[in-house]
Amino acid sequence: MSKKKAFLLMSSLTLGVLAACGNNTDNTEEGGDGSGDITIQFMTSSVEQERLTVIEGMIDRFEEENEGITVETVPVEEGQYNTNVVTLAQAGELPAVIEVGQDFAKTMANEQLIDVEATTQLVEDIGPQSYYEGALNLLSSEDGEGYLGVPLSGWVQGIWYSQSKLEEAGIEEPANWEELLSAAEQLTDTSNNQYGIALPTVEGPFSEQGFSQFALSNNANILDNEGNLNLDTPEMREALEMYQQLAEYTMPGSNDTTQVNDAFSNGSAAMALYSTYILPGIFENGDPSDIGFIIPTEESEAVYGSVTALTISGGLEQAEKDAAEAFIAFMSEPENMTEWVLMSPGGAQPVSDEVTNSEEYQSNEVVQAFGELSTEIAGSFDAIQVFGLVEGQNFTHMGAITGSNAIGTLINQITVGDTSVDDAINRAQSTIEDVMPE
Numbered sequence: 001m002s003k004k005k006a007f008l009l010m011s012s013l014t015l016g017v018l019a020a021c022g023n024n025t026d027n028t029e030e031g032g033d034g035s036g037d038i039t040i041q042f043m044t045s046s047v048e049q050e051r052l053t054v055i056e057g058m059i060d061r062f063e064e065e066n067e068g069i070t071v072e073t074v075p076v077e078e079g080q081y082n083t084n085v086v087t088l089a090q091a092g093e094l095p096a097v098i099e100v101g102q103d104f105a106k107t108m109a110n111e112q113l114i115d116v117e118a119t120t121q122l123v124e125d126i127g128p129q130s131y132y133e134g135a136l137n138l139l140s141s142e143d144g145e146g147y148l149g150v151p152l153s154g155w156v157q158g159i160w161y162s163q164s165k166l167e168e169a170g171i172e173e174p175a176n177w178e179e180l181l182s183a184a185e186q187l188t189d190t191s192n193n194q195y196g197i198a199l200p201t202v203e204g205p206f207s208e209q210g211f212s213q214f215a216l217s218n219n220a221n222i223l224d225n226e227g228n229l230n231l232d233t234p235e236m237r238e239a240l241e242m243y244q245q246l247a248e249y250t251m252p253g254s255n256d257t258t259q260v261n262d263a264f265s266n267g268s269a270a271m272a273l274y275s276t277y278i279l280p281g282i283f284e285n286g287d288p289s290d291i292g293f294i295i296p297t298e299e300s301e302a303v304y305g306s307v308t309a310l311t312i313s314g315g316l317e318q319a320e321k322d323a324a325e326a327f328i329a330f331m332s333e334p335e336n337m338t339e340w341v342l343m344s345p346g347g348a349q350p351v352s353d354e355v356t357n358s359e360e361y362q363s364n365e366v367v368q369a370f371g372e373l374s375t376e377i378a379g380s381f382d383a384i385q386v387f388g389l390v391e392g393q394n395f396t397h398m399g400a401i402t403g404s405n406a407i408g409t410l411i412n413q414i415t416v417g418d419t420s421v422d423d424a425i426n427r428a429q430s431t432i433e434d435v436m437p438e
Helices: 003-015 049-065 078-091 102-110 116-126 133-138 163-168 177-186 205-217 234-249 257-265 276-285 318-331 334-341 365-369 372-383 398-404 406-415 421-433
Strands: 038-044 069-075 097-101 150-162 271-275 291-294 304-312
Touching: 038 318, 049 069, 049 318, 049 334, 069 318, 097 102, 097 318, 102 304, 102 398, 116 150, 116 304, 116 318, 133 150, 133 304, 133 372, 150 163, 150 205, 150 276, 150 334, 150 372, 163 291, 177 234, 205 234, 205 304, 205 406, 234 406, 234 421, 257 271, 257 276, 271 276, 276 365, 291 372, 304 318, 318 334, 398 406, 398 421, 406 421
Parallel strands: 038 069, 038 097
Antiparallel strands: 097 304, 150 271, 150 291, 150 304
């Protein structure tokens, strides 16, 4: 791997919301006693003991059903992903099964570290119709002919609002940009530390994700249908100007996940742009019945979302590959997908109707607390749009663009800084051109 590629891989992982990582593995077809047993490693971002206990329980059941296969769990903190993956990729020692998000999957695919044929066959065997279309779209290969991973769960992002605060102000649920701006302005009272909307403005990926919903709802994408840079367009400028106006009604400074979540949770913001991971806190400390959910809409609906998937490393020996395929197929069974999702109920969302409609999922106390909203949120996966996914083509170099932090920096400059939209676009364009494929 060249130094440039290693840098881009590390940048993408550092800035991604969900990344996967590697671990030194010495998988062999023969066991130590010559029995022919096989050991594979499963790299996961779950490091909390409670989650690991659930995962180990599923692995125990898998091993009971698949005699001769041992799965070693290797949990790694997100902060260690970049170092581990780059090091192990260079050494050719990536684990057989890796938990990934779609951005990391694109980065791995760019480096030819995924067995796309194997992951595609797994999805085909399970049945693409088993998943929400939007979830699969996030994992599609660049040519649209395959899949970079097998989805397990996901999360979606939209605008959450307090029904009571809007009702007290006589405001109907905003249906488009104009109504959202009007509502945010009406709900803002800075003299009493009240803000209309908690909005990401940090110089980082949270701002890119938040802004992307507005851009894509106005038919503005970073890339065109041939994968070329498409940043400087009238539609993109309109979206940036709208986001800049909306930021007038949010908290001052560079707002990251903590600031946005806290402002909505403590009542200082009536609306917030955030992922479904805002829900567990509301369940614990708020009023689930008071929460509403809307999707930024102008020309079309646009939901930002992320998928957690399992992928297979490229270049495995056949025995390792067979074991990896068997493990992912097992984890993709509806009851196991449900158990995976319910490790973080409310935050993690199903990517399959079979999970959404299952008795185990529907009977969970967190899911029940939000009532029909839980089903509405899961169904919004089919409205997912992301930068770099254009007309069925999922351009993998979008991972490098996100890794460059050009879009997050642009948003920070026009909201927190005093940079004009024109100047910010020019700066971002220059940064992105440096990481575009030659």
